[in-house]
Amino acid sequence: xxxxxxxxxxxxxxxxxxxxxxxxxxxxxxxxxxxxxxxxxxxxxxxxxxxxxxxxxxxxxxxxxxxxxxxxxxxxxxxxxxxxxxxxxxxxxxxxxxxxxxxxxxxxxxxxxxxxxxxxxxxxxxxxxxxxxxxxxxxxxxxxxxxxxxxxxxxxxxxxxxxxxxxxxxxxxxxxxxxxxxxxxxxxxxxxxxxxxxxxxxxxxxxxxxxxxxxxxxxxxxxxxxxxxxxxxxxxxxxxxxxxxxxxxxxxxxxxxxxxxxxxxxxxxxxxxxxxxxxxxxxxxxxxxxxxxxxxxxxxxxxxxxxxxxxxxxxxxxxxxxxxxxxxxxxxxxxxxxxxxxxxxxxxxxxxxxxxxxxxxxxxxxxxxxxxxxxxxx
Ligand code: CXF
Ligand code: ZN
Numbered sequence: 001x002x003x004x005x006x007x008x009x010x011x012x013x014x015x016x017x018x019x020x021x022x023x024x025x026x027x028x029x030x031x032x033x034x035x036x037x038x039x040x041x042x043x044x045x046x047x048x049x050x051x052x053x054x055x056x057x058x059x060x061x062x063x064x065x066x067x068x069x070x071x072x073x074x075x076x077x078x079x080x081x082x083x084x085x086x087x088x089x090x091x092x093x094x095x096x097x098x099x100x101x102x103x104x105x106x107x108x109x110x111x112x113x114x115x116x117x118x119x120x121x122x123x124x125x126x127x128x129x130x131x132x133x134x135x136x137x138x139x140x141x142x143x144x145x146x147x148x149x150x151x152x153x154x155x156x157x158x159x160x161x162x163x164x165x166x167x168x169x170x171x172x173x174x175x176x177x178x179x180x181x182x183x184x185x186x187x188x189x190x191x192x193x194x195x196x197x198x199x200x201x202x203x204x205x206x207x208x209x210x211x212x213x214x215x216x217x218x219x220x221x222x223x224x225x226x227x228x229x230x231x232x233x234x235x236x237x238x239x240x241x242x243x244x245x246x247x248x249x250x251x252x253x254x255x256x257x258x259x260x261x262x263x264x265x266x267x268x269x270x271x272x273x274x275x276x277x278x279x280x281x282x283x284x285x286x287x288x289x290x291x292x293x294x295x296x297x298x299x300x301x302x303x304x305x306x307x308x309x310x311x312x313x314x315x316x317x318x319x320x321x322x323x324x325x326x327x328x329x330x331x332x333x334x335x336x337x338x339x340x341x342x343x344x345x346x347x348x349x350x351x352x353x354x355x356x357x358x359x360x361x362x363x364x365x366x367x368x369x370x371x372x373x374x375x376x377x378x
Pocket of ligand 1: 048
């Protein structure tokens with residue numbers, strides 16, 4: 001029984017930005033009050049891990065244990081944890097759900113006020129880490145999860161209990177990217193049956209938006225991507241029409257979409273993180289009720305520019321979507337059920353699987369644009 005004792009195990013550490021991760025022995029301290037120590041079963045690589053791995057300037061900090069898309073089993077719980085017990089299967093979520101603040105109690109928000117999203121390298125309730133290397137040096141956390149370790153400690157506000165019957169290499173997808181895309185269509189945009197959707201960027205998030213839109217009954221799902229290979233790939237995820245900005249001749253993408261749809265798409269999703277595409281999405285959506293959902297992560301100092309009179313007279317709206325507007329403790333289980341009922345497709349997102357020792361391969365595959373999701377087995 002390891003409860004209450006430090007655990008020595010393997011973790012993949014980023015010592016310097018952009019350098020291959022090194023698998024080292026680390027010490028994982030026992031969970032403190034309201035914390036849970038988890039044995040990770042598998043984890044998958046999200047694009048945010050890749051972005052932070054390369055980041056040279058603050059908020060980047062090293063040495064750090066990345067990883068935030070995962071599924072695991074509770075090894076032990078800290079004081080005051082009554083929500084889960086040893087042996088429970090859990091999914092960590094980078095967004096917290098305290099269940100008590102105005103936002104957590106509202107159906108309209110998933111942005112917890114008591115524990116707001118942060119890029120802090122520490123635990124949620126105090127500025128301490130639960131990881132040290134064998135020389136006693138502190139290793140920093142990432143997104144309150146740090147799943148690139150055989151064991152990690154996560155605050156209970158970041159954990160959602162899951163059905164152990166779901167294969168772990170599917171469950172882990174619900175931890176971040178796929179949930180974000182599906183949720184953006186379902187919860188943020190509230191896509192209605194019979195409507196037309198345009199998705200800018202067909203990476204895992206964009207394809208998950210397509211899947212969410214299909215589940216909502218969208219009639220037409222237009223995928224926009226500069227990579228022509230995404231045309232075939234998109235079809236597998238319900239994309240009905242494809243626009244390659246490189247093949248639009250002297251027309252802009254929005255002109256093409258407006259012509260295709262007779263006035264613009266009902267819902268447009270930006271899934272790249274490029275401000276020019278947010279503007280293109282705004283131009284591509286229908287006046288009167290068109291809605292733009294921003295999902296892509298751009299540079300922190302990137303600004304959007306909208307003409308005031310155009311905003312006033314267009315009747316369009318623009319909104320952000322963090323974790324797809326999903327409430328971690330109540331919405332993930334709905335997606336799980338839809339997967340188990342063979343409605344929600346998850347299998348297609350997993351393009352690669354590697355052993356933990358080959359974790360750098362997952363980074364290479366995503367860098368080369370070859371993978372949607374690479375599952376890393378611990
Ligand atoms: C991201 C969302 C944007 C900030 C960094 C973390 N979440 C998950 O990948
Ligand atoms: Zn993520």
